[in-house]
Amino acid sequence: MLLELLQRLLGKDDAVQSKNVARERLRLVLVQDRCSIAPHIMESLKEDLIKVISNYMEIDETGLEVTFSDEDNSLALMANIPILKMKRTYGES
Amino acid sequence: MGEVIVVTSGKGGVGKTTTTANLGTGLAKLGYSVVLMDTDIGLRNLDVVLGLENRIVYDIVDVTNGHCRLKQALIKDKRFDGMFLLPAAQTKEKTAVTPDQMVELCNNLRQEYDYVVIDCPAGIEQGFKNAIAGAEKAIVVTTPEVAAVRDADRVIGLLEAAGIKEPQLIINRIRAEMVKHGDMMDIDDIIDILAVELLGVVPEDSLIVVSTNKGEPAVLEAGSKAGEAYRNISRRLTGENVPIMPLEVNEGIMKRLRKLIGMK
Numbered sequence A: 001m002l003l004e005l006l007q008r009l010l011g012k013d014d015a016v017q018s019k020n021v022a023r024e025r026l027r028l029v030l031v032q033d034r035c036s037i038a039p040h041i042m043e044s045l046k047e048d049l050i051k052v053i054s055n056y057m058e059i060d061e062t063g064l065e066v067t068f069s070d071e072d073n074s075l076a077l078m079a080n081i082p083i084l085k086m087k088r089t090y091g092e093s
Numbered sequence B: 001m002g003e004v005i006v007v008t009s010g011k012g013g014v015g016k017t018t019t020t021a022n023l024g025t026g027l028a029k030l031g032y033s034v035v036l037m038d039t040d041i042g043l044r045n046l047d048v049v050l051g052l053e054n055r056i057v058y059d060i061v062d063v064t065n066g067h068c069r070l071k072q073a074l075i076k077d078k079r080f081d082g083m084f085l086l087p088a089a090q091t092k093e094k095t096a097v098t099p100d101q102m103v104e105l106c107n108n109l110r111q112e113y114d115y116v117v118i119d120c121p122a123g124i125e126q127g128f129k130n131a132i133a134g135a136e137k138a139i140v141v142t143t144p145e146v147a148a149v150r151d152a153d154r155v156i157g158l159l160e161a162a163g164i165k166e167p168q169l170i171i172n173r174i175r176a177e178m179v180k181h182g183d184m185m186d187i188d189d190i191i192d193i194l195a196v197e198l199l200g201v202v203p204e205d206s207l208i209v210v211s212t213n214k215g216e217p218a219v220l221e222a223g224s225k226a227g228e229a230y231r232n233i234s235r236r237l238t239g240e241n242v243p244i245m246p247l248e249v250n251e252g253i254m255k256r257l258r259k260l261i262g263m264k
Helices: A002-010 A018-035 A039-053 B016-029 B046-050 B060-065 B099-112 B126-133 B146-161 B176-180 B187-194 B207-214 B225-237 B253-260
Strands: A057-059 A065-071 A074-080 A083-086 B003-008 B034-038 B083-086 B115-119 B137-142 B168-174 B197-203
Touching (some): A018 A074, A018 B146, A018 B187, A039 A065, B003 B016, B003 B126, B016 B034, B016 B046, B016 B083, B016 B115, B016 B137, B016 B168, B034 B099, B046 B083, B060 B099, B099 B115, B099 B126, B126 B146, B137 B146, B168 B187
Parallel strands (some): B003 B115, B003 B137, B034 B115
Antiparallel strands (some): A057 A083, A065 A074
8 A cells, every 4th residue: 555655656657657658649640640642652552453463353443442441459451352253374364 | 052951840839930040040159151931921930039020121921022132131130140030921821922932032042051941830731831842951840749749740751752851850848857757758769650860859948938038049048958959959950970968857856765765
């Protein structure tokens, strides 16, 4: 009891250091901020994705959706790509 | 050929104007010729921080509109012969100046002066775009707070996109005591997050309020810790290698008590 009181008076233990809270919140918010990439970069990302995937399967290019998703404190690139047909061999047209 | 440096931050109230005033004065004290330019049109403040508010006749918009010559609008400092202020307009719109005009203005100034230090308005809109248009170097000011560091990150991205490579960071108003107790982000935390070069660290100093009251930049105050930090940063700007000042914690009664009972 007394020690706890003294600790509270004299300083905090590391677990409740508010700078760690600040750092973690900042890290997360910056991941999101930095992900708002320019539309033309998003477009070229989509084009590149289509190029690569088209080697393996026929896809519906108009239905392609690419978004960022942040869940559980982590960030992911989500691509929703409707497949029309699988290709038998690599690069078949 | 002089160097044009813009002082920016994104967030307001982190000390852009104070930093501009002190670095400009610091450079003038080192013997360089300096123009301090206030681009915060509508909210001019650099004049009062420098104590030159009573001498304004023409402003930056008068120059870009051709109402006066550049030399007529430059206000000579009362302390240093080589230091001048180009004040912002107080009653005009931010759109009264265009980025092209700023480029031309900066090019004219760099022909004649060693340094042009630009005080950028808060925000990332037209005023910001104008302020950075003619600069080749940028100083980003932040404080050790989440909101200020976040805005600094955004501004660093915009500066780099505008072709101003490798902006340098000043961490302002750091409080050694709070850093020590883990209640304020320290220098390494911020540099790690922003991934930029550190130009300097300015401790929180109540003498800044006093010097602003008087219109005398703290960089001229021998006894001011913040002033000392600004003197060091000014020297770094000229290419001198000056080590970062260590954060100093006043040994308070609590610390002595803690030592006495053997904690930490």
